[in-house]
Amino acid sequence: MKLRNQTLLLILCTFSLLAETPEELADLVKRQCRSIHLGFESSPADGFYNEVRVTQSSVGTYYCVAGFSSGYFGLQEREGDKVIIFSVWDPGQQNDPNSVAAEQRVKLMYKDPEVKTGRFGNEGTGGQSFFEYAWKTNETYRFAVSAKVDAKRTTFGAYFFINETQKWKHLVSFQTETGGKKLEGMYAFIEDFKRDYISATKARSADFGPAYVLGEGVGWQGLMRARFTGDVTPSTNIDAGVKDQGFRLITGGSTTNHTKLSTVLETVKPEKLKWSPPF
Numbered sequence: 001m002k003l004r005n006q007t008l009l010l011i012l013c014t015f016s017l018l019a020e021t022p023e024e025l026a027d028l029v030k031r032q033c034r035s036i037h038l039g040f041e042s043s044p045a046d047g048f049y050n051e052v053r054v055t056q057s058s059v060g061t062y063y064c065v066a067g068f069s070s071g072y073f074g075l076q077e078r079e080g081d082k083v084i085i086f087s088v089w090d091p092g093q094q095n096d097p098n099s100v101a102a103e104q105r106v107k108l109m110y111k112d113p114e115v116k117t118g119r120f121g122n123e124g125t126g127g128q129s130f131f132e133y134a135w136k137t138n139e140t141y142r143f144a145v146s147a148k149v150d151a152k153r154t155t156f157g158a159y160f161f162i163n164e165t166q167k168w169k170h171l172v173s174f175q176t177e178t179g180g181k182k183l184e185g186m187y188a189f190i191e192d193f194k195r196d197y198i199s200a201t202k203a204r205s206a207d208f209g210p211a212y213v214l215g216e217g218v219g220w221q222g223l224m225r226a227r228f229t230g231d232v233t234p235s236t237n238i239d240a241g242v243k244d245q246g247f248r249l250i251t252g253g254s255t256t257n258h259t260k261l262s263t264v265l266e267t268v269k270p271e272k273l274k275w276s277p278p279f
Contacts (some may be wrong), residue, residue, distance in 0.1 A: 025234050032200050033192035033252030034235040038226040038265075040186040040211060047214030048183050049144045049277060051246070054137045056253075058202040060194020065208065066143040069185035070176055071126070073143050073158055075135050084133050086145075086158035088174035089126040097121035109155050110173040117172060129172040131160065139163065144277035147183045154178040159277050168278045186213065186223070190249050200235070203253030209246015210270035222270030228263045245270040 042048075052065040057077050062085070064074040071088035090100050097119040106127035111117055117129045135141060142161035147154055157173040188208045192199050211223040226247055228240040237255040241248050242265055259265070 025232075028233040029235045030200060031197050032195040032233060033190075033202070033204060034233040034238050035189060035191040035231040036238050036240065036249050036251050037187055037189035037229045038208060038240070038247055038249065039229060040188075040223045041225040041227075041264075042184075042186050042213050042223055043215065044182040044184050045147070045186075045213035045215055046182055047144060047146050047220070047277065047279065048186050048211075049142070049213075049220065049273065049275075050188060050211040051140055051142050051209060052188075053140045053207045054135070054205075055207065056203050056205040056250075057137055058192075058194075058199065058204060060192060060196075060199050061204050062191045062193055063204075063206050064187070064189045064191070065141070066145050067185075067187040067189065068145065068156075068183045069181070070154070070178055071145075071156060071174070073145055074188075075141065081132060082135050084131040084135075084160055084171065085128065086172055086174075087120065087126055087128040088156055088176050089124050091177040094125045095122050097125040100125050104177060107175040108172070109175050110157070110170065112169060112171050115171050126176070127174045129158070129174075131169075131171050133160075142275050144168070144279075145183060146277070146279040149178075149180050149182060150175070152177055152180050154181060156183075157279065159279070161275060170278070183213070186211070188226075188247075188249075190251055192252065200252060203237075203250060203255055205248065205250040205255075207243045207246055207248050209243070209267065210273075211246065212270065212273050220273040220276065222273075224269055225264055225266050228259055228261060228265060230261050240265060242267045 062076045066073040073086045144159040146157040155175040158171045212220040239250045240259045
C-alpha cells in the first residue's frame with residue numbers, strides 16, 4: 001500500500017507493474033480490485049480533516065482517508081487484525097530505505113507509546129507507523145493531519161479520534177524535506193493489496209467526508225469537489241458518487257459502473273466542523 005502522490009492532480013499507481021500487453025491487463029483484472037481515488041480540490045493548508053465509514057470490506061484492503069502529497073493516513077484490514085496507518089515519504093525517488101542519506105530521511109518527532117514506527121521501501125521510502133485498532137464497518141471514524149513548516153522541512157502530525165473515549169489521539173509526527181510546503185494534493189482512495197485473484201471478486205466500499213482543510217486566517221473550510229480516478233487496472237466494476245456531505249467509492253465484486261473516470265464530483269457545502277482537531 002505504499003503509494004506516492006507527486007502532483008496536485010492526484011497521480012496514483014498502487015500496482016508496481018505497468019502492464020503493457022492485453023494479456024497483462026487481463027491478468028490484472030482477474031488478480032485484484034481496481035484502486036480508485038478521490039482527488040480533492042483544495043488550496044495548500046495547515047490542516048486536513050476527513051471522515052470515513054467503511055460499508056463493505058475484505059482482508060487485504062486499505063482505505064486511505066487523509067492522503068496528501070507527502071504521505072497517507074487511513075484504515076487497513078490485514079489477515080487477523082486491523083490497524084491505523086500513517087506514512088510520510090522521504091524526498092526523491094529511492095526504493096532502498098538504506099540508500100537514503102541520513103539528513104534526507106524522515107525524522108520521527110513524536111510517537112504515542114501504543115504506536116509502532118519504522119521505515120519502508122520498494123515504492124518510495126520513508127517513515128511509517130501502525131496503531132492496532134479494531135475498527136468496524138458501518139461506523140464513522142475521524143482523521144486529521146497537521147502541517148508545521150520549519151524552513152525547508154515540514155512536520156506532519158497524525159491525529160485519530162477514538163470513538164470509545166470520545167477523544168483525539170495524537171498517534172505520531174514525522175518531519176520530512178518539502179521545500180517549505182504545507183499540506184497539498186489532498187486525496188482518499190480504496191486499495192486491494194491482497195491481489196490473490198479471489199480478492200477481485202469481493203467488493204469494497206466506503207463513504208468519505210465531510211472533508212475540511214484549515215486555512216490561515218479563515219479556519220476550517222469544507223471541501224466540496226473531488227475528481228474520481230483509478231489505477232492502470234482496466235476493471236469496469238468500479239463506481240463513485242456523492243453521498244450526503246461527502247463521496248462514496250466502490251470497487252470489485254458485482255459493482256456496476258455509473259460514474260466515468262475523471263468525473264469531478266460535487267457535494268453540498270458541509271456544515272461547520274463539529275469535531276475540531278486539537279491543533
